[in-house]
Every structure is written in C-alpha cells, then in structure tokens.
Amino acid sequence: MIGWLVRRFLQMLLVVFGVVSLAFVFAFLVPANPARMVAGPQASPVAVASIARQLGLDRSVWSQYLSFLARLAHGNLGVSFVLEGRTVASEIWGALPYTAFLALGGVIWEIVLGVPTGIIAAYRPRSLIDRATTLGALFGLSAPPFWLGLMLIYFLAYKVSLFPLNGVGHPLIWYMVLPSFTLGVGGAAFYSRMVRTTMLQVLRSPFIEFVRLKGMPERTILFRHVLRHALTPVVTMLGMDLGYFLGGVLIIESIFGIPGVGQLAYNSISTLDIPMITGTVLVAAVFMVVMSFIVDVTYTFIDPRVRLSRAK
C-alpha cells in the first residue's frame, strides 16, 4: 500500500506542477501592461521601461518562468500591482481565515441538511416528508446562489433583523450563518437526493434483509450497516466540495461582503492585478488538488475493498 500512496502523492505533485504552469501561462495572457500599471497612468515611457526592467519583464518567457517557480518554492507569490506594496501571499493569508470559516460552515450545512433528509426520505419513500424534501432539494439545486443569497438577506436580515446585513464582525459565527447556508444549500440538495437513492438501494439488498431477519433493531441496522454504504460517496464529494469552497466562492463573498479569498480574486480580476490573480487562482487550484488527494487516501480507510486493491 505504501507503493500506491507514494505513486498517488507523486501524481499529486505532478498535477500541482501543471496547475502552477497553467497559472503562469494565464498571467501572460491577461491583456494589460504590468509595467505601466505599476508605474501609473502619468508615468513617462522611460519610467515604465525602468519598472519593466525591475520587474524582469524584459527577460525571456523561459527565464521568467524559472524565476517564477523559484519564487514559488520559497512561498513568494509576488507583490500586488494594485495594492501599494502588499505581497500577494500576505493578502491571501489574511483573507483565508474568513474563507475557511465560510467553507467549513458550508460543508456543515450540507451535512446537516442533506444527510438526515436523505435518510428519512429513504425510510419513508413517497410519504409527505419524502415529497417535501424532494421539492426542497430540487429548489436548492435550481436556485442560483446569488439570487438565494439576496432573498435571504432581504427577508432575514433586512425585513427582520435576525442576521447582520453583511460584512464580518463579532461574533463571526452569526455573520456566517446566512452566507454558509446559501453556500451549502445546493450541495445539501444534491446529497439529500443521493443519500436517498443509495440508501434505497442498500435497504433492498440481500444482506440487509438477512440482518433484519436476525432480529436486529432497525436503528442499529441503520447505524452499523447501512450508513457506511450510503455515506461513502458523500464523504468523497464533501472533500471535493471543501476544496472547491476554499478556492473562494466569489459570488457569495461579494454579496455578503466577506473579505475572503474569493473577494480578493474578484477584485484582482477587475483591476487586472496580475500577480494577485495568478496567486489566488493558483491557491484555489492547489486546494482542490490537495483535497482530492486527501479524499483518495481517506477512501482507503473507509472502504475495505479499496484498501485491499491498493495493498495488492
């Protein structure tokens, strides 16, 4: 199994490398003259040229690429073109806690909303509760997050001052309720349906029937046997969702005024702050890749079949 682990890890590194390179390529495609941007609109051509040389923009693409990689190895993501003298890394580092909080909240909502409803619906198919949750799930899947967020703000923060309108403050949790809910609803809907489908399948399978015949109470069956099967796909996707959320969900952050990585990314894109764009996009992708690796490894511990096939 160590063999598989090592190979998978190397594969992850390869993808990270590819992602990094793609981000670099991307930085080159943005239609803006970085030197001019840093110099400012009033600067003379001479000033612009000297800044270009400072930034190393007159060197060949290859040498820029290599120094980009070298800097990255030291954790240096560059300096922002737009925000006076602030490094990309420090900005991202400062914004990350908010995004992380939001991401975690989103995942929690997904679990809390999605899994129980799916289980209940599976145990009482076609009942009122099943239909209600299905309807809710369909709604959650189809409602555009930005619209939903706006509606929630209107009804729960404006009309009724239950939650703060936007921004962040103390206690942070209170400020995060609505945005993380908006974030998690879509996923919750998806998981609810998926848990329901998987559980229906498992509940009908011969080995569950056998356990029932043994006389085991339904509840124990649920927790000891059924849940494992139903939750395995959920666990996988939760991991991927977390990775996705960490990359910064710009829309939610912008509606709710949360100064997270997504907001950072969006601002950098509208101001064409190339190092910042590259940095945020890179960080987002790396989160996804690492989470995917973690999920893969976790799978080994959850599913014995997988463990055996990897131990070979």
Added chain:
Amino acid sequence: MSKTATSLLEVRDLAVHFRVRKGLAASRAVKAVDGVSFDLMAGHTLGIAGESGSGKSTVARTLVRIVRPTGGTIAFDGAEVANLRGQPLKRYRRRMQMIYQDPYDSLDPRMSVLEVIGEALTVRGLPKNQHTGEVERLLGRVNLPVSVATRFPGQLSGGQRQRVSIARALAVNPEIIICDEAVAALDVSIRAQILNLLKDIQRDTGVGYLFISHDLSTLRFMAHRVAIMYVGRVVEYGTSEEVLTNPLHPYTKALIAAVPSVTSRGRLRLKLRGEPPDPGDPPSGCPFHPRCPEAIDECRRVRPDLVAVPGGQSVACHVVFRSRPSVQAPGWPA
C-alpha cells in the same frame, strides 16, 4: 502419428507473458502461455482442454492477434503471422475467425442481425446492396429463419445468438474458426444442436476448428486431436482417441475421472486435491507436482518436455517416461 503436409496452422513454443505491476517499482511476469506447441490440419478440429488459468483462452486471443505473443512462432499456411501488422494482418484476420463464449456480449445489442453480419460482409468487400441476399444464405446455413435478420440480439435466445455469431464468422469465408467455449453458456439441449451444426459446416466447407473447452465429453465428440493444457503449458497431446481413452498424464486422468457418467453410481473417484495455481507464481519444475498423486522428486526440480510415446500421444511427464524403458529423444514428436 506422422505430421501430414497439410498442417494449416503450426504453433511452436508460443509464449504470452504479461507484466503486472507489483509494489512501487517492481513488476512480475504472468506467464499465461509458456511454451505451447500444436498443429492444426485443414478441415480438422483440434480441441484444447483445461481449467481456468490454463491459458487456453489466451492462446485463442493470441492466434487472432487480439493479444501480442511475446515469444514463439505461429505459422499459418506456411507464413509467419505472429508479428504481422497493417494490411497483411487484415488479410490474415479474414482467414481465422472466432466465436465467443458469451452469446449476450459478443453481438452489439444496438445492431440488427442484418447489420451484424453485414459488417463482416463489408470487411469481405461485398457492397451494401448485395448484403441481404448473402445474409439470407448465411442464416440458412446456420438454420435460422430469414425473419431473424431484422431482429435485434435482445430479441433472440442464447442459441440463436450463437448461430448468428457463427454466421458472422462464416461471412468472411475463414479457413479456421476458433470456438472459445462457444457452447459453455448454452443449455444442454441447445448445445447439442450447435455442435451438430458446427460439424455439418465442417463437413460442407472444410473449415478447421480450434475448439476450446473445459468439457472433455464435448471434445470427445468434436475433436480429432486434443491438447490438454495446465498453467500455460501443454501436458498431453495426441488424437482424441489416444488422449481420452488412454490418458497418460496424471492430470488428464484426473480430468477424465471427474466427468460424471450416466452409469457411474456412488461417489466420483476424484483424486485431485487443491486448486490450479496462480499463473503468475507457478510451482517449480512440473507445475502439477503439488497436486499430483504420482509425483517423484524430479518433478519438483525439472520441468518436463513434451515427448512422444512410441506409437501414441505426446506427454510432458517424468513419471510416464520413468516407467517406459524406450523413450524417444526430446523434441517435437514426428
């Protein structure tokens, strides 16, 4: 037994080794086929018998070049075909066809019978507008009514599907048809019909068969010569008369003893213990020695060659030759 001049297919020392990755960097070779030799005469049937893991299906797939051989030679009509590519490979493919075990998966469920056979006809070079007539003729050859042509495989029974497969194979006018457990998945009464049909076709067209089966009684009926395979090697080879009525190799004896017959009462006298070994990690010397009731010390150390017994079949067994004072020099039996 002398080798006649009309040996259509001559296989010598065929080897098919697969590399399987193990651990971080190491890999091991799975020797699915490890030195197999046999002849097939035109218009005759060679039966290949063995259990799972014996390599018989791999031999079949190698002969039609779905799998590449890693060693040995395959001579078809005098020409070497093991390494053909491109156009010559295409030409060779038409002369050797195959019928498969699973009647449900060997026909594309989305194509009608007409299209399935038509595909083969197109390969043969027949233009589309002449397909219908030829398909009707072929369907008649396999005793299927013409109305079947517009049906889809999902509407046909297993036996009917195998007939369609046979028709498809015949469509390119092959000289050899490999039947890879072609009747194993069919009900017993249908099996009889298909075997009869195959024999009729052989009588009428002179096509040769390489009949692969684990069922010795089927081979008794179908095959002129039989090769018994164990873990990628041939352990006994000769006419079906010789091998099946006078088996020499302990494995062959055990296989035959395992066939229940109508007259045998009480328990079967099975002398075979254990299970066939993993082809990736076969025992040393003769691969059968752990299970062989007659094994001697040499069997563990030295791998036996396939040697002819005077006036009879060829066997790969030390014990057989220990008990016979006159033994031919090792090498391919004349």
Added chain:
Amino acid sequence: MPCGVPFAPERASPRVAGVINLPENEIVPDLVGIEPVVLSQPNFWSRAGKSLLHDPVALCSVLFILLLVVVAVFAPWIAPYNPLREFANGLSEVGAPVAPNSHFLLGTDEAGRDVLSRLIFGARVSLLVGVVATALASTIGVLIGAVAGYVGGVTESVLMRFTDMVLSFPILLFCVALIAVTGPSTRNVVLVIAFAYWTYLARVVRGQVLSLKEREFVTAARTLGVGHFKIIFKHVMPHLMPTIIVYGTLGVATSILIEASLSFLGIGVPLPQASWGGMISEGQQYFQTAPWLLIAPGVALILTVLSINLAGDWLTDVLDATRREIGR
C-alpha cells in the same frame, strides 16, 4: 454429463472402465421449424411518449422547456416592447421603477425598460448560451475522452493529466479569470464556459470507453478486421449516447447558471442587453421599493434550471429502460 450430446456414427465409444461413456447414435432433432420467440421491437420514441404521459412532473418540465424554446426563438414577435427602450412613462415622477400595471405587465426597471420584454429576451440569451456552450463542450469532451480511452498508453495519460489540471480550477473562478483575459461579451461567455465544461465530459466518456473497449462485441469487430475508426463510430459512440445526452442536459443547466453568475458580476453578457443575471444585478438596490425586479428573473432562472434537471432525470430513466430492454 451431457447426455443429450449426439454421437456421430463414426465414433463408437469403447466401453472401457474409467472412460467417458456416451449413448450411441442419439440424434436430437434440430428445432428449426419453430419461430423464434420475438419480443416487441424496442422503440425509444414510443417508450418516451408513454412514460411522459404517466409522469406529470416530467411532462410539465418538458412542456416548460418547449415553451421556453418557443419564447426564445420568437422573442422579437412575442415581447410587447423593445427590451432596450427606455420609456418616459416607465419611471415615476421621482425616477423610480414602476410597479406592474396594464402597460407594463411586470413593471419597469430602473431605466424605465419593460421587465417582461427583457425577461423574454433574457430567455433567448440564456438558452443560446446554454445550448451552444454545452454543444461545444460536449464535442470537445467526447472527442478527447474517446481518444484517451480507446488509444490508451501515453496519449491517455497525457490527455487525462491535462484534463485533471483544468478540472482543478474551481469552475466559476476559472471562467471569471478567462473572461478577464478575453473581455466580456456573449460570444466570450460561450467560449469560456465551453472551455471549462468539456473536462467533465472527457472524464466520464473516457471511463465509459475504457469499459466498452473490453466488451466482447468490440473484440469480435477487431477480430473481423474492422478498422479502429469504424469501431469507434459504429460500436463505441452509440453506446455513449445515453451518457452524452444526460451530461448534455446537465451541462445546459450548468451553463445557464454560470452565464447568469457572470452577468450578475457584470462580466457576462454586457449591459444594456437583457440577461437574467444582469437584471438581478441591476435590481439589487431596489429590494424594498421594487421587488419585482428581483423576483421575475429569479423565478425564471429557477423554473428553467429546475425543468432542465427534471427533464434530465426523466430522460435518464427512459434511456435506462430502453438500454435494459435491448439487453445491455
């Protein structure tokens, strides 16, 4: 012991102990004259129609989608006004949007434009972007996935690594970043979404092709000597159709949502052109005074995506049933 195995006369079975004993000369007559049992011809359209009639939810969804298509295609004839026209009587004395009335069935927006007309033309944009982007993404994705799956080897590794890399970028962020490179316009939105979405299809198609490759009828075709291209087109592709259709419908829904998100952020379909996302973005500030500005496009989006998802579900069921009847 196959007692039914007929015994050809030329092979007499010697009755030696321990040897196979077969009955002599027992020929089973060939059951030729009997017609094969024929199941009904599997017909996709008749099954589809029948299942629709039994499933009111699916029926409504399909009808809604058809309605949407009609509205989108005939927008210029259906919409009561020009969506870009700013009406003098579209704004109140203080310059605020007007509530729904007899002139403007869904009210007006902050520039005095008729909301209903903008909604109708927005449908056009959404559907156009959704369908074209998905069609483009599907073509690219299927091609890459099929080639990777079928050819295997280094090609497959390279293609799949590349797909994985693109997949590592969160899709919305990816699209936003690309728009920054290309500049916002409807055409660019389509291209950007296609460039992001093809990866999902490539992955799925490659997995399917890998397993299809091992099916015996593919082996049979190769044994016959059928060329690789023919095999891919005649044998592999038709079996991919159900997957492609399902992912296609999903793709349209996803594309519509992404386009709406981009337009909401202001980098999608450029104003003043009507798009549902853009309408929501503009209507944000008029929450309390003009809620219809938010509700109308929001409901339109929800209903559209919902219908597509439901129709996709129904389509999956129908295709599944047909597939099972054909027999895998």
